[in-house]
Each structure stands twice: as structure tokens, then as C-alpha cells.
Amino acid sequence: SREGGFGLGRAALPEEVAAWDWDVRPDGTGLPVGEGDVWTGEELFVDYCSACHGDFGEAVGRWPVLAGGQGTLTHEDPTKTIGSYWPYLSTVVDYVYRAMPYGQAESLTPDETYAIVAYLLNLNNVVDDDFVLSNETFHDVEMPNAGGFFMDDRDETEVAAWTREPCMTDCTDGAVEITMRATVLDVTPDEEGDDTA
Amino acid sequence: MSDKKSFSPSRRTFLTASAAAGGALASGQLVHAQAATPDPLITEAQPWRQYLGAGVDAAPYGMPSPYESEVVRRTVPWLTADLVSSINFTPLHELDGIITPNGICFERHHGGAAEIDPADHRLMINGLVDTPMVFTMEDIMRFPRENHVYFLECAANTGMEWAGAQLNGCQFTHGMIHNVEYTGVPLRLLLEEAGVQTNGRWLLAEGADAAGMTRSIPMEKALDDCLVAFKMNGEALRVEQGYPLRLVVPGWEGNMWIKWLRRLEVGDEPWHHREETSKYTDLLEDGDARRFTWVMDAKSVITNPSPQAPILHGPGPTVLTGIAWSGRGTIPRVDVTLDGGRNWHQARMSGPSLDKSMHRFYYEFDWDGSPLLLQSRAIDSTGYVQPTKEQLREFRGENSIYHNNGIQTWFVNENGEAENVEVG
Numbered sequence: 001s002r003e004g005g006f007g008l009g010r011a012a013l014p015e016e017v018a019a020w021d022w023d024v025r026p027d028g029t030g031l032p033v034g035e036g037d038v039w040t041g042e043e044l045f046v047d048y049c050s051a052c053h054g055d056f057g058e059a060v061g062r063w064p065v066l067a068g069g070q071g072t073l074t075h076e077d078p079t080k081t082i083g084s085y086w087p088y089l090s091t092v093v094d095y096v097y098r099a100m101p102y103g104q105a106e107s108l109t110p111d112e113t114y115a116i117v118a119y120l121l122n123l124n125n126v127v128d129d130d131f132v133l134s135n136e137t138f139h140d141v142e143m144p145n146a147g148g149f150f151m152d153d154r155d156e157t158e159v160a161a162w163t164r165e166p167c168m169t170d171c172t173d174g175a176v177e178i179t180m181r182a183t184v185l186d187v188t189p190d191e192e193g194d195d196t197a
Numbered sequence: 198m199s200d201k202k203s204f205s206p207s208r209r210t211f212l213t214a215s216a217a218a219g220g221a222l223a224s225g226q227l228v229h230a231q232a233a234t235p236d237p238l239i240t241e242a243q244p245w246r247q248y249l250g251a252g253v254d255a256a257p258y259g260m261p262s263p264y265e266s267e268v269v270r271r272t273v274p275w276l277t278a279d280l281v282s283s284i285n286f287t288p289l290h291e292l293d294g295i296i297t298p299n300g301i302c303f304e305r306h307h308g309g310a311a312e313i314d315p316a317d318h319r320l321m322i323n324g325l326v327d328t329p330m331v332f333t334m335e336d337i338m339r340f341p342r343e344n345h346v347y348f349l350e351c352a353a354n355t356g357m358e359w360a361g362a363q364l365n366g367c368q369f370t371h372g373m374i375h376n377v378e379y380t381g382v383p384l385r386l387l388l389e390e391a392g393v394q395t396n397g398r399w400l401l402a403e404g405a406d407a408a409g410m411t412r413s414i415p416m417e418k419a420l421d422d423c424l425v426a427f428k429m430n431g432e433a434l435r436v437e438q439g440y441p442l443r444l445v446v447p448g449w450e451g452n453m454w455i456k457w458l459r460r461l462e463v464g465d466e467p468w469h470h471r472e473e474t475s476k477y478t479d480l481l482e483d484g485d486a487r488r489f490t491w492v493m494d495a496k497s498v499i500t501n502p503s504p505q506a507p508i509l510h511g512p513g514p515t516v517l518t519g520i521a522w523s524g525r526g527t528i529p530r531v532d533v534t535l536d537g538g539r540n541w542h543q544a545r546m547s548g549p550s551l552d553k554s555m556h557r558f559y560y561e562f563d564w565d566g567s568p569l570l571l572q573s574r575a576i577d578s579t580g581y582v583q584p585t586k587e588q589l590r591e592f593r594g595e596n597s598i599y600h601n602n603g604i605q606t607w608f609v610n611e612n613g614e615a616e617n618v619e620v621g
Contacts, residue, residue: 005390008336012321012329020460021323023401023411025468052278062278073484078596080475085486088469095471098409099308102282105407149478152490158592159494163580166532168541176537176570178608182362182504182617188369189273 024094028138031093035134036115038122044112045119048101057081057123067123070144083124087149089141092117267291270301273369276357281309282408284351286372289498289520290506295346295376295548295555299430302375304437305351308407311457315441318405320387320425324463327392334427334441340382343424345447346554348522350374350493352450352477355601358586362606362617366505370605370617371498376522376555379445381426384419388461393420397463401470402444405459412453413467414446418491422447425458448524448553449491450599452477482594495583496602497521497531497558497575508613512566517544519573521556526578528556535562537570537606537620538585544573569609570620586619 024030046055054060057067069079078084082092097113099105108116118133126141127133133141182188261268268291277283287303304310315334323329351373357363364370388400393416400419404410414423424445427434434440439456446453452472467473467489479487499519502508508515521528527550532541544558558573575583586603608618 005392006340006386008339009330009332009390012323012331016321016331017323017329020321020403021462023403023462023468023470025464025466027466062275064278073480073486074482076595078480078484080480082475086475088474091469091471091474094468095475098411099407099471102308103407105308105409148484149474149486149488152487154487154490154492154494158584159581162582162584162588164582166541166574166576166582168532170539171541172537172539176539176620178570178618179621180361180619181608182365185363187273187275187363188365188504189271 022097024090024097026088026090028090028135031090031135031138032097032110032113033135034110034114035132035137036111036113036118037132038115038118038127038129041115041117041119041122044116048104048108049116052102057120066120070124073145073148081124082120083126083144085145085148087143087146089117089121089138089143092120093138265291268301270303271368273357273364282307284353284373286368287375288505289367289372289374289500290503292500293518293557295520295557296430297375297377297555299377299432299435299438302349302377302429302435302438303351303373305373305451306406306408306437307410310437311404311406312436313405313441313457318441318457318459320442320458321460322387322391322463323460324401325394325397325465326388326463327394330391332387337382337387337425337427337442340386342380343383344378344380345422345424345445346376346378346549346551347445347447348374348376348493348553348555349445349451349454350496350522350524352452352490352493352599354451355496355603355605356598358603358605358617359590359597359601360595362619365617367498367500367503367605368505373451374522374555376520377429378431379424379426380428380431381424381445384423384425384444384461385421387425388419388463391463393463396465399464399467401460401462401464401468402453402455402458403460403462404439404455405457410455410472411468411470412455412472413470414453415467416463418446418449446491448493450477450493453491477599479593479597479599481592481597490600493522493524494600494602495521495523495525495528495575495577495581497528497573497583498605499533499571499573499607502571502609502613502615503607504615504617507615508564508609511613512564515562515564517560517562517571519544519558521558521573521575521583522554523575523577523579523581524553525581527552527554528575528577530576531556531558532574532576533558533560534572534574535569538572538604541574566611568611569607570618571607571609571615572604574604587621 052063059065069081069084072078114133121127270285272285284305320332354373398416400414426445442458444455444458521531531544533544534541544560548557589603607615609615
């Protein structure tokens with residue numbers, strides 16, 4: 001341990017760091033070495049991913065939609081996908097490699113990961129179907145919504161507006177009316193044993 | 198449930214009694230209710246008075262009374278695709294004070310609750326440090342410890358209510374929160390042991406679960422008040438809360454409190470991982486999204502009366518209570534209204550007022566039996582006043598998903614039944 005510390009713990013060995021440290025950043029730091037093409041990715045996707053995400057990333061049931069939705073972010077019901085919303089390709093590589101398939105994490109090779117991600121990019125019209133994604137071509141891909149995010153600005157835009165002495169009496173013009181009721185929707189789970197009698 | 202039925206006769210008694218009390222109040226004198234006949238629960242010997250109860254070892258780890266069987270976490274099945282990457286809710290309407298019992302602290306997993314033998318658990322620190330390090334749980338238990346009470350609120354708490362009143366009960370609208378006392382090692386001490394290099398401005402925290410949960414945390418916060426915790430409310434973390442080790446990130450969105458914490462990597466830039474790009478970013482009306490919305494703003498909710506906790510006793514003395522919290526400090530003041538925000542009354546705070554912790558408030562009033570529109574409004578130690586939902590929507594639209602700290606309204610009808618509503 002570090003001089004002046006508590007002398008607790010031990011130095012991590014390079015093999016140990018390599019076994020756990022495989023996260024990827026937007027600048028490509030941490031990318032595994034490998035490559036995969038769209039067509040290979042489609043086959044892998046059908047085998048490993050489509051049961052939840054659908055053959056074309058359209059999703060089954062409430063599982064996440066992975067493709068489409070471009071241009072819907074201002075809609076009443078936006079579809080947020082890799083193509084319509086995600087700012088960085090690194091996140092796709094990192095997350096698929098780290099945590100997918102759901103229930104079988106850490107089972108994909110770097111080549112399989114690149115192929116699946118290439119297919120996802122193709123489904124989202126980000127790359128052509130002859131594209132080969134690798135740790136080298138990674139830098140050629142630009143995500144459609146890369147510019148869609150900005151740093152939390154609540155302190156500037158909201159907090160000042162809401163940091164002032166609030167009204168205590170006669171704060172509304174007359175009586176207050178109900179505009180919406182949860183019981184109309186009736187989507188709350190029933191409580192077992194609830195006795196309304 | 199049989200326990201509920203056993204309350205029914207007394208509920209009728211209360212209603213009769215309170216009618217009498219209400220009349221007395223109107224005339225300005227206090228007259229207590231009279232029973233028509235002697236109460237057999239008093240005049241007849243009861244079994245618990247006659248026969249012996251359970252011995253001391255009947256329950257080496259005790260559970261609540263069976264009459265409290267409704268005080269449980271509940272889920273809303275339609276919210277998520279399965280119950281493994283999902284959420285359940287703390288029964289806030291059944292609780293009082295500020296400490297959430299461990300067994301009913303809400304759960305949020307992305308790959309299920311990992312079950313790890315503490316002897317097999319390792320914490321690695323790597324990246325921009327002088328010495329990449331590995332700690333066992335035994336190592337961690339030898340560092341100096343601190344105790345702090347903090348709320349943990351899911352960023353999505355109340356998220357289903359952005360577009361309007363949807364779920365009927367504060368457990369479902371506000372129950373992605375718990376408040377416990379953590380025991381742990383200041384994260385700063387562990388980072389100092391590895392020696393953070395001068396360009397180490399960010400920290401990646403990673404879980405050992407199947408989701409491999411990761412979040413980027415600015416080094417300033419990591420060195421300030423974060424804890425690596427192994428106990429909650431005095432005992433080891435529950436499995437579903439990250440046993441044996443979790444990150445505590447006071448005042449900040451629950452997603453960052455990485456459970457089953459196995460690795461901390463120091464870097465010079467944030468990682469922009471899935472949980473801080475696809476998720477936990479807040480889409481605004483113009484199609485752009487806020488990222489890194491870490492702090493949870495001042496918020497409150499009335500827990501009683503509420504849809505799951507109606508007024509059963511009829512008119513007369515009524516206890517209104519609720520909770521308030523802020524990721525920016527303490528809550529010195531909560532206001533409540535009975536008429537939908539037209540007139541407000543300062544509530545009475547009771548119990549500890551701790552930084553970035555839940556606070557308990559009360560407002561006692563004589564209910565005259567007429568309908569009520571109940572709201573609470575938290576004001577935190579920075580002067581921030583909890584906004585209305587309408588104020589939030591003016592700035593953000595309806596598709597932010599996360600960080601809905603708008604004022605909640607309950608409509609209470611003449612029968613004392615409460616409903617989640619919006620008012621205008």
C-alpha cells in the first residue's frame with residue numbers, strides 16, 4: 001500500500017486489472033481488439049438477442065427497442081434508441097460486451113460484440129450493410145444524436161426561480177379544481193386483503 | 198385479511214364516537230364518547246392474558262407481528278419487462294419517523310440481486326492511481342468508519358406521474374426511496390490508500406452483479422462525503438441492497454449508489470456509460486437532454502392520509518403526516534395545504550434533522566368531514582422551495598422520466614377516502 005496510508009490491501013496484479021478493467025470510453029480508450037461485420041452480426045443477433053429485442057431491434061413486449069425512432073425526441077411519445085438517442089458508439093460496445101445477453105453476461109467475444117454492434121448500427125441506418133466494425137474503424141462512426149446532450153443546468157435555469165419565499169394565504173384565484181384523477185386510469189395493483197367494506 | 202376484519206367493529210365505534218365528539222366541538226366543550234355496552238375485550242378474559250406467549254428463542258431473527266402483514270414492498274408488474282431488471286416500492290404510508298426498516302427498503306436491480314459470500318468479495322482500485330490495489334472485506338473492516346443517515350431516492354421516483362396522476366398510493370408514486378443509517382469507510386480513505394494522481398478527476402464505480410452496473414462520479418464528490426458502506430441500520434447490508442459492499446453517494450440519484458461494489462477506476466474523463474447516456478439523462482421538450490443530473494432536489498409527500506391510508510375515524514382530531522428530503526441539505530420547513538394550495542400552514546417537524554436525510558412532519562387539525570385537497574411543500578436549508586408539477590413541466594415538458602419532485606395532491610372525499618389527483 002501507499003506510504004503514509006494504513007498499510008491495508010495489496011497491490012493489484014496486471015492480470016487482475018486486465019480481468020476486470022475492460023470499460024470503454026467515447027475516445028476509444030479500453031476498446032477490445034477485434035472486428036465484426038453486419039452480416040455476421042445479424043446471425044448472432046437472431047441467435048442471442050432477438051428473443052427479447054426482436055429480429056430488427058424493434059423489441060418484444062416491454063424489452064428495450066434498439067433501432068428506429070430517429071426524429072421522435074420532440075414527440076409526445078419519443079422512441080429513444082441507439083440510433084435516435086445514444087450519443088456515443090463506445091457505450092454500445094461497452095454495454096453489450098459487459099452486460100449482454102441479459103442473463104448470460106461476459107459470454108460474447110470481442111469479435112462477436114463488434115459484429116452485433118455493427119448490425120445494430122446498420123439497423124439504425126448509421127452504417128451500410130458492408131461495414132466492418134473494429135477497434136480501428138470505431139472512430140469513423142458518428143452517432144446521430146451525439147450533440148443532443150448538455151450538462152445539468154438546473155442551478156442556472158430552475159433553482160433561482162424556485163428559491164424565494166412562497167405564498168401562504170389566498171394563493172389562487174378562487175377555489176382549486178381537480179383536473180386529473182388516477183382512479184380513472186385504474187392501473188394501480190390491487191392490494192391483497194384490502195377491505196373497502 | 199382477518200386482521201383487517203377485526204378492525205371493522207372498532208371502526209364503526211369510532212364513527213359513532215366521533216359524531217358525538219364533533220357535536221361537542223361545535224358547542225365548544227369536550228365530551229368524550231360513551232360506550233352503550235361494556236367492551237368484551239375488557240370484560241372477558243383474552244387468550245393472550247391467560248396462556249403463555251412464545252419463548253425467547255422462538256424467532257432468533259424476529260419478524261413483524263402477523264397483523265402487520267400488509268406492510269410490505271410491492272411492485273407494479275406493467276412497469277418493466279420482467280422482475281429481475283425492475284423496481285419495487287417502500288410502503289411509505291405504513292411507516293413513521295425517518296428510518297426505513299431494512300426488510301422493506303425498496304429494491305431496484307438491473308441484473309437481479311447478486312448473492313456473494315463476503316469471503317469471495319474483492320474491491321479493486323485501478324486507473325490513475327500510484328498503486329492499483331485489491332481489498333478484501335477484512336481489509337475494509339480495518340479502516341476508520343463513519344455513521345450517517347441518508348435518503349436513497351431512485352432518479353425515477355414519481356417518474357410515472359410526469360404526464361398526470363397515474364398510480365393511486367404514495368407507495369407507488371413516491372416509494373422508490375429509503376432512509377437508513379449507513380456504517381462505512383469514507384471513500385476518500387480508500388482512494389488515498391491507492392494514491393489518486395493529480396489528473397484523476399473522475400471515478401468509475403462498478404458493481405459485481407450481472408448488469409455490471411457502472412457510473413461516473415466526479416472526484417470532488419468522491420473525496421467529499423461518499424462512503425463505502427457495509428452496514429445499514431446497524432446490521433450487514435441486505436443482499437438486495439448490495440451485500441457485502443455498496444457505494445453511498447449522499448443526496449445524489451440512487452442509480453449512482455453502486456451495489457455489490459467491486460471496482461473503482463480513477464480517470465481523467467467521464468465514461469458516458471449506458472446508465473448515464475441511454476438512462477438517467479433527462480429529455481427536455483426541445484429534444485435535447487440533460488446529462489449528469491446527479492442531485493435530488495427538495496421533495497415531500499403526505500403519507501397519511503393518502504390513497505392507501507384513508508381517514509377511517511370520521512370527523513374530528515386528525516393527524517396529517519409525511520416525509521420531506523433534499524439532496525442539497527436539511528429540511529427546516531414544510532408547508533401543508535388542505536385546499537389545494539390556496540392557503541398554507543406551516544407543519545410541525547419532529548425527529549432528527551440530518552443533512553441529506555428524510556425528515557418527518559406533522560399537521561394536526563380538526564377535520565370537519567368536508568372534502569380536502571392535501572398538498573405538502575418542502576423548503577430546504579438552501580431556501581429552495583419544492584415546485585409544483587406545472588412549474589416543472591414549464592421547464593422540462595413531460596418526457597424527462599427522472600427527477601420529478603413536483604408537489605403531490607391527494608383528494609380526500611367526505612368518507613375519508615383519498616385519491617391521487619392533479620389540480621388546476
